[in-house]
Amino acid sequence: MQSVFVNSTHKPPCxxxxxxxxxxxxxxxxxxxxxxxxxxxxETNIQKLSSEDYDVLILGGGINGAxxxxxxxAKGVKVALIDKGDFAGCTSSNSSNxxxxxxxxMENLEFFLVNKLCKSRxxxxxxxxxxxxxxxxxxxxxxxxxxxxxxxxxGTVFYWLIxxxxxxxxxxxxxxxxxxxxxxxxxxxxxxxFEYSDCYLYDNDARFVFNFIRTSLNFGCIAANYxxxxxxxxxxxxxxxxxxxxITGKTMNIRAKALINACGPYVDNHNSLTExxxxxxxxxxxxxxxxxxxxxxxxxxxxxxxxDGRLFFVIPMGPKTCxxxxxxxxxxxxxxxxxxxxxxxxxxxxxxxxxxxxxTLNSIISERCGVRPLAIEGIGGKADWVxxxxxxxxxxxxxxxxLSVFGGKLTDCLNVGDEVVAKLGKMGIRIPFPTRKWYGxxxxxxxDEYMHQAKLMALDGLTDPSSSEPxxxxxxxxxxxNAISLLENIRNDPGDATLLxxxxxxxxxxxxxxxxxxxxxxxxxFLRRRSKISLVVRRSELKDSKGLMEACYILFGxxxxxxxxxxxxSNP
Numbered sequence: 001m002q003s004v005f006v007n008s009t010h011k012p013p014c015x016x017x018x019x020x021x022x023x024x025x026x027x028x029x030x031x032x033x034x035x036x037x038x039x040x041x042x043e044t045n046i047q048k049l050s051s052e053d054y055d056v057l058i059l060g061g062g063i064n065g066a067x068x069x070x071x072x073x074a075k076g077v078k079v080a081l082i083d084k085g086d087f088a089g090c091t092s093s094n095s096s097n098x099x100x101x102x103x104x105x106m107e108n109l110e111f112f113l114v115n116k117l118c119k120s121r122x123x124x125x126x127x128x129x130x131x132x133x134x135x136x137x138x139x140x141x142x143x144x145x146x147x148x149x150x151x152x153x154x155g156t157v158f159y160w161l162i163x164x165x166x167x168x169x170x171x172x173x174x175x176x177x178x179x180x181x182x183x184x185x186x187x188x189x190x191x192x193x194f195e196y197s198d199c200y201l202y203d204n205d206a207r208f209v210f211n212f213i214r215t216s217l218n219f220g221c222i223a224a225n226y227x228x229x230x231x232x233x234x235x236x237x238x239x240x241x242x243x244x245x246x247i248t249g250k251t252m253n254i255r256a257k258a259l260i261n262a263c264g265p266y267v268d269n270h271n272s273l274t275e276x277x278x279x280x281x282x283x284x285x286x287x288x289x290x291x292x293x294x295x296x297x298x299x300x301x302x303x304x305x306x307x308d309g310r311l312f313f314v315i316p317m318g319p320k321t322c323x324x325x326x327x328x329x330x331x332x333x334x335x336x337x338x339x340x341x342x343x344x345x346x347x348x349x350x351x352x353x354x355x356x357x358x359x360t361l362n363s364i365i366s367e368r369c370g371v372r373p374l375a376i377e378g379i380g381g382k383a384d385w386v387x388x389x390x391x392x393x394x395x396x397x398x399x400x401x402x403l404s405v406f407g408g409k410l411t412d413c414l415n416v417g418d419e420v421v422a423k424l425g426k427m428g429i430r431i432p433f434p435t436r437k438w439y440g441x442x443x444x445x446x447x448d449e450y451m452h453q454a455k456l457m458a459l460d461g462l463t464d465p466s467s468s469e470p471x472x473x474x475x476x477x478x479x480x481x482n483a484i485s486l487l488e489n490i491r492n493d494p495g496d497a498t499l500l501x502x503x504x505x506x507x508x509x510x511x512x513x514x515x516x517x518x519x520x521x522x523x524x525x526f527l528r529r530r531s532k533i534s535l536v537v538r539r540s541e542l543k544d545s546k547g548l549m550e551a552c553y554i555l556f557g558x559x560x561x562x563x564x565x566x567x568x569x570s571n572p
Contacts, residue, residue, distance in 0.1 A: 041217075041516070041517065041519055042224055042225065042226075042519045042521060045222045045223060045224045045519075046224050046227065046245060046250075046252075048080075048222045049080055049082070049222060049224060049227070049243070049252060049254050050243075050252035050253060050254060052078075052222070053078075053238065053255045053256070053257075054078050054079060054080045054222075054254070054255065054256040054257070055072075055077045055078040055079060055256065055257050055258065055429055055430070056072055056077055056078070056079045056080070056256055056257065056258045056259075056260060056424065056429065057079075057080050057081070057082070057239065057241060057254055057256035057258075057259055057260070058072075058079065058080070058081040058082075058260045058262055059081075059082060059083075059229050059241075059259070059260065059261050059262060059263050059270060060081075060083055060261070060262035060263040060264055060266075060267075061081055061082075061083035061086075061087035061088065061089070061209075061213060061223065061225060062083075062087075062088055062089075062090060062091060062092040062209065062262065062264045063088070063092045063209050063212075063408065063410055063413050063416075064262040064264065064392070064405040064408050064413070064416050065081055065083070065260070065262035065263075065264075065405075066081075066087065066088070066092075066209045066210070066212035066213050066216070066413075067212050067413045067414065067416050067417035067420075067439075068260055068262060068405070068416065068417055068420040069081045069212070069213065069216035069221050069223065070212040070213075070215045070216040070219070070221075070417060070438050070439065071417035071418065071420060071421050071438045071439075072216075072221075072420070072421060072424070073215075073216040073217075073219035073220055073221040073438075074215070074216075074219045074433075074436050074437070074438035075421060075431050075432065075433045075434060075436045075438065076431065076432030076433045076436070077421075077424070077429065077430070077431060077432070078220070079216070079220075079221050079222075080221065080222040080223065080254065080256065081213070081216065081221060081222075081223040081224075082223070082224055082225075082227040082228070082229065082243060082254070083224075083225050083226070083227070083228075084226070084227070084228030084229070084246060084266075085225065085226060085246075086225045086226065086521070086522070086524075086525045086529055087206075087209060087210050087213050087223075087225050087519075087529065088205070088206035088209035088210060088529055089225075089529065090264050090265060090266075090333065090370060090371075091264050091265060091370045091371060091372065091373060092205060092206060092209045092264070092410075093204070093205055093206035093209075093368075093370070093528065093529050094205075094287070094289075094368045094369060094370025095205045095370075095410060096289065096313055096315060096322070096324070096325060097200055097201045097204060097205050097315060097317070097322065098198065098199070098200050098201070098301075098313075098315070098410075098411075099121055099124050099125075099132050099198075099199040099200060099201060099410055099411045100117070100121060100198035100199060100200075100411060101114060101117045101118035101120075101121045101159065101162070101163055101198060101411065102114045102117040102118075102409075102411070103155070103156070103159050103196070103198070104311060105117075106155055106158070106159060111162070113391055114159070114162055115162050116412070116415075117409070117411050117412060118159075118162050118163040118164070119164075120411050120412045120413075120414060120415055121163070121198070121199055121411050122163065122164060122166050123414055124199065124411065124413075124414065125166070125199055127414075127439055127440035127441065128440065128441055129441065130202070130441060130473075130476060130477035131201060131202055131203060131208060131441075131477055132199050132200075132201060132202075133199060133200065133202055134167050134168070134197050134198075134199055135197065135198065135199060135200045135299070135300055135301055135316075136168070136195055136196070136197055136300040136301070137195065137196050137197065137198055137300065137301045137303045138173075138178075138181075138182055138185075138193070138195050138298075138300050138301065138302050138303060139173075139193050139194050139195065139196070139303040139304070140173075140178060140185055140187070140190050140193040140302075140303070140304055140352070141190065141191050141192055141193055141194075141305070142189050142190055142191060142304070142305065143189050143190070143191045145191065145305065146309075149191050149192040149193070149194075150172070150192075152194070153170065153172050153194040156170040156194055156196040157169075157170055159196065160196065160197075167196075167197035167198070168197045170194055170195060170196035170197075171194060171195045171196075172192070172193075172194050173192060173193040173194055173195060174192055175187045175190050175191075175192060175193075177193075178190065178192075178193050181298075182296065182298060182302065183354065184295060184296045184302075184353050184354055184355070185302060185352070185353065185354065186351070186352055186353055186354045195300075198301075200301070200315070200316075201410070202477060203477065203478065203532065204529075204531070204532040204535065205410060206528070206529035206530070206532075207478070207529070207530060207531065207532070208410070210518065210529065210530060211480075212413075212439075214517065214518070215438070215439075219438075223519075224245075224519070225519055225521060225525075226245065226246045226247050226521055227243050227244070227245050227246065228243065228244055228246055229241050229242065229243055229270060229273075230242045230243065230244055230273075231273045231274070232259060232273065232274050233274070234400050237257060238255045238256060238257055239255070239256050239257070239258070239259040239400075239401070239402075240253055240254075240255055241253065241254040241255075241256070241259070247521060257401060257429060258401035258402070258403070258424055258427060258429055259274075259400075259401065259402050259403070260402075260403045260405065260420065261274075261276070261402070261403065261404045261405065262405045264333075264373055265282060265284060265333035265371050265373040266333060267282060267373070267404055267405065267406060268281055268282055271404060274402070276397060276400075276402055276404065277397075278395040278404050278406075279377055279393075279395050280375045280376065280377055280393045280395055280404070280406045280407075281375075281376060281377075281378070281379055281406070282373040282374060282375065282376070282406060282407070283329070283373075283374050283376055284329065284330045284331070284332070284333060284371040284372065284373060284374070285327050285328065285329055285330070285371060285372040285374060286326065286327075286328040286329075286330045286335045286341075286369070286370070286371050286372075287324065287325040287326050287327060287328075287369075287370065287371070287372060288324055288325060288326050288337050288341045288342075288345065288367060288368060288369045289315075289322050289323065289324035289325050289345075289367070289368040289369075290322070290323050290324060290342065290345050290346070290364050290366075290367055290368075291317060291320050291321070291322050291323075291364070291365045291366045291367070291368070291535050291536065292320065292321055292323060292359060292363045292364060292365060293320060293321070293363065293365070294316075294319060294320055294321050295314055295321040295323075295353065295355070296314070296321070299316055300316070301313055301314065301315050301316070302314035302353075304348075304352045306344075306348045306352075307344075307347075307348055307351075308327065310327050312324070312325075312348055312352065313325065314349070314353070317532070317535065317536060318468060318505075318532065318536050319468065319503075319536060320365060320535070320536045322368070323345055323349050324345050324368075325345075326341050326344055326345065328341070330371060333371045333373070335369055335370070335371055336369060337367045337369045341369075342361065342364070342367075346358075346359050346360065346361070346363075365535070365536065365537075365538050366534060366535045366536070366538075366539075368535070372390060373406070373407060374390060374407060375390075375391065375392060375393045375406035375407030375408075390407055390408065390409045391407060391408075391409075391412070392405065392406060392407045392408035392409070392412060392415075392416055393405075393406045393407055394406070394416075394419055394420065394423060396423055396427075398426070398427055401424075401427050401428075401429070403420065403423060403424070405420070414439055417438065417439070421434075441480055442480050442481040446480075446481050446484075447476065449484070450476060450481070450483055450484050450487070451472065451476075453484065453487050454472045454475075454487060455472075457487065457490070457491055459471055459472050459487065459490065459497070460472050462490070462494060462497040462498075464498070464499045464505075466499070466503070466505075467499070467505050468505065471497060471507075474505060475510075478510070479510075479513070482513070482517075485513070486509050486510065486513060489509040489512070490509060495508065496508045496509035496512070497509065499547075500547040500550060500551050501533060501537075501542075501545050501547040501548050501551060502537075502541065502545050502546070502547060503536070503537050503541060504531070504533040504536075504537055506531055506533065506551075508550075508554070511526075511551050511554045511555065512554055514526060514530055514555065515554050515555045518530050520555050522563065522566065522567065523552065523555070523556075523563045523564060523566070523567035524567055524570070524571070526551070526555060527542070527567070534571075539568075539571060543568060548564070549564060552564045
């Protein structure tokens with residue numbers, strides 16, 4: 001196979017006569033010339049999609065589709081998955097990064113749901129200890145709140161009980177305690193508060209989702225991003241899906257015995273294409289978050305009730321802080337952040353916090369915006385985030401072997417995977433290994449081996465001083481057993497452990513692995529979803545980064561400049 005750099009007329013996108021990036025780019029080019037170009041995983045999978053028949057085809061690579069693929073593939077089902085955009089490209093990359101037990105649903109007396117979500121949260125925390133971690137919620141109640149503070153505090157005690165006491169117990173907070181422990185909280189209108197525990201995702205939500213996709217690939221799933229279904233029909237014992245590669249425009253047919261519609265907010269749209277009648281439908285609530293410079297050094301979530309009565313969060317996000325969210329009913333999933341949205345979040349933050357200087361539009365580093373697809377029975381309804389829970393629903397057509405997955409939360413994702421497997425089994429889809437476990441971090445023995453090898457090579461000594469955690473910990477959390485191959489790369493070339501992009505905790509060997517294993521098709525796929533770089537690094541800093549172009553070469557080869565330009569043209 002020829003190298004991606006065989007064209008001698010190709011010019012690197014930086015001035016090679018200057019010191020900027022000269023040595024690193026030259027070394028990289030030489031390194032690439034000396035070895036074959038990696039086989040592109042996405043292109044290989046697209047070829048397989050139309051050349052083989054599948055037991056199950058999943059439409060959508062958000063959290064519902066990702067866990068369905070991981071569960072089915074691990075249990076031996078021949079499964080394929082496509083997404084019209086990137087994996088976790090919609091709702092699953094715009095959450096609050098929380099895996100919580102649904103304490104807010106207690107106000108509506110949905111104790112059964114809270115019990116289920118707490119069990120799910122605990123399950124995630126047990127099986128993903130590196131990623132899903134306990135975090136304290138520091139809640140301040142303002143004067144005039146609709147319920148007495150102590151009554152709400154008793155609710156947190158009951159919540160702790162429902163959660164099987166697996167987290168730290170709640171605490172009641174007087175205003176004096178709030179002032180002493182979190183001086184950034186404005187207590188001028190505060191009555192009291194409390195502190196309790198829930199969980200959050202240490203990395204970003206999209207990375208968590210992609211790891212399920214990556215797991216499914218390890219078990220033989222054929223997945224491809226930027227492949228959309230334009231329609232599907234039942235022919236005999238199979239679904240025949242008309243699909244299109246949105247990058248090249250190439251069309252294909254994909255055949256499968258069963259079809260899972262896990263298109264997130266687009267479930268109803270695709271069901272109309274296939275003439276599926278379902279009990280449930282979606283209504284949409286738009287929510288946004290703003291990322292700003294770190295507001296407090298305490299590693300806990302500051303929680304308030306905003307001016308509209310809903311929960312308002314100040315959430316740690318690495319070296320930055322994520323604030324929000326909003327709740328606006330919308331008719332379609334295509335949404336964007338408006339000036340009104342930004343001002344609502346900024347105004348609430350400035351009112352609820354004691355800041356040395358008020359947050360302004362210039363304080364915003366990046367934005368997150370998406371819709372909550374809320375499952376309801378029937379047509380119509382109000383997308384009230386405060387009152388309407390995000391429980392999932394799976395509608396089944398046994399005759400045509402079709403499943404539609406509505407709603408859902410990151411917290412409840414493992415249940416979705418198990419339920420999908422069970423329903424397909426009842427449809428007659430063969431499950432070769434029904435008891436096979438499909439989720440969780442690798443066995444402790446694998447982790448011990450990784451840690452031992454890392455210690456022997458003094459890996460943590462290569463951690464960049466700007467990093468928020470040791471290199472050993474970060475690589476294991478992101479890649480699990482696949483982190484062992486990164487150790488080999490670093491042993492061969494210690495330079496592979498250096499951070500490539502300024503203010504971003506990603507090493508050269510991580511980006512090389514991403515190029516081979518993570519189907520990065522656009523620069524945004526890497527900066528926004530496989531990582532959270534574009535969330536925590538200002539656009540101007542990214543554009544000036546000496547290492548970003550080198551990363552583009554690793555990811556895209558000869559198309560580096562094109563992909564670089566496309567990203568900054570679409571993210572002005």
